[in-house]
Amino acid sequence: MGTVCVIGAGKMGSMIVRSIVKTGDYRVVATDVDPSRRMLVKSYGAEVFESNRDAVKSSNVIILAVKPKDVPVVVTDIKDLISGKLVISIAAAVPLNRMESIAPDARFIRVMPNILIEAGEAFIAICPGSRATEEDFETAVRIFGRMGEVAKIDENLMDVLTGFSGSGPAYVFTIMDAFADAGVKIGLPKELALRIAARMMLGSAKMVLEGKGRPMELRDMVATPGGTTIMGIYELEKGGLRALIMNAVEAAVKRARELSESFS
Ligand SMILES: NC(=O)c1ccc[n+]([C@@H]2O[C@H](COP(=O)([O-])OP(=O)(O)OC[C@H]3O[C@@H](n4cnc5c(N)ncnc54)[C@H](OP(=O)(O)O)[C@@H]3O)[C@@H](O)[C@H]2O)c1
Numbered sequence: 001m002g003t004v005c006v007i008g009a010g011k012m013g014s015m016i017v018r019s020i021v022k023t024g025d026y027r028v029v030a031t032d033v034d035p036s037r038r039m040l041v042k043s044y045g046a047e048v049f050e051s052n053r054d055a056v057k058s059s060n061v062i063i064l065a066v067k068p069k070d071v072p073v074v075v076t077d078i079k080d081l082i083s084g085k086l087v088i089s090i091a092a093a094v095p096l097n098r099m100e101s102i103a104p105d106a107r108f109i110r111v112m113p114n115i116l117i118e119a120g121e122a123f124i125a126i127c128p129g130s131r132a133t134e135e136d137f138e139t140a141v142r143i144f145g146r147m148g149e150v151a152k153i154d155e156n157l158m159d160v161l162t163g164f165s166g167s168g169p170a171y172v173f174t175i176m177d178a179f180a181d182a183g184v185k186i187g188l189p190k191e192l193a194l195r196i197a198a199r200m201m202l203g204s205a206k207m208v209l210e211g212k213g214r215p216m217e218l219r220d221m222v223a224t225p226g227g228t229t230i231m232g233i234y235e236l237e238k239g240g241l242r243a244l245i246m247n248a249v250e251a252a253v254k255r256a257r258e259l260s261e262s263f264s
Pocket of ligand 1: 007008009010011012013031032033034037052065066067068070074090091092093112113114115166167
């Protein structure tokens with residue numbers, strides 16, 4: 001059995017550790033500068049190290065789950081130990097060629113997941129670097145395929161995906177909470193309203209993913225002529241909901257591009 005090392009056991013790193021441990025496909029080692037984060041991933045079944053170098057030594061695959069600003073620092077620190085190894089970075093904004101220039105003998109892959117890996121329902125973009133082999137790509141698919149749907153994506157779309165699917169769950173949670181507040185406004189208890197809102201979003205997503213229809217076809221099945229639903233939809237359209245969502249995603253992508261430029 002191979003060993004996967006997760007460097008950075010923060011929000012994403014700890015979820016990744018938990019997912020890989022659960023599959024039993026790999027031995028998992030993890031590091032973090034924060035002892036409480038190390039304790040957390042230890043409780044998930046990872047072997048923990050204080051030193052990144054010690055953790056990397058006994059690993060075949062390294063996953064970088066630190067903040068973008070820490071990626072060059074970490075790669076520089078371990079560069080002699082990752083020679084000939086596969087390194088998968090989940091960091092936003094840090095281009096493959098930046099990491100490849102620091103560690104010319106390592107093979108890099110960039111991955112853009114989102115926090116829905118916790119539910120096994122993320123969309124995970126995988127972008128192999130110039131030295132990554134087909135086998136490396138398959139390794140990334142094997143690891144991240146358990147966390148949701150994976151797709152091979154060109155690096156020039158990584159910033160777009162960072163602002164779209166990387167940040168996406170935050171938009172959806174905001175919309176879900178707005179529904180819960182709407183429920184409260186019309187007299188429902190908040191917890192009940194939240195459960196209903198979450199079910200509506202889960203069920204609607206399932207119908208689209210299962211091919212029951214495109215969103216607007218399904219919407220038209222609910223909105224009968226002169227009925228209640230179309231009155232609500234009119235208010236959504238009048239308020240510019242679609243434009244608002246388009247602007248939000250565009251703003252996030254703009255920020256992702258700015259961050260990327262700072263690493264180029
Ligand atoms: N959060 C998301 O929804 C999301 C989605 C897609 C991709 N990402 C990417 O995932 C990466 C991690 O994000 P996150 O939200 O999980 O961040 P996070 O919660 O801050 O986790 C990063 C962890 O790494 C630790 N760390 C810092 N320097 C380290 C070092 N040299 N060695 C070992 N550990 C170190 C941090 O400790 P300190 O806090 O003490 O520095 C922190 O516990 C980022 O690059 C981000 O772009 C995040």
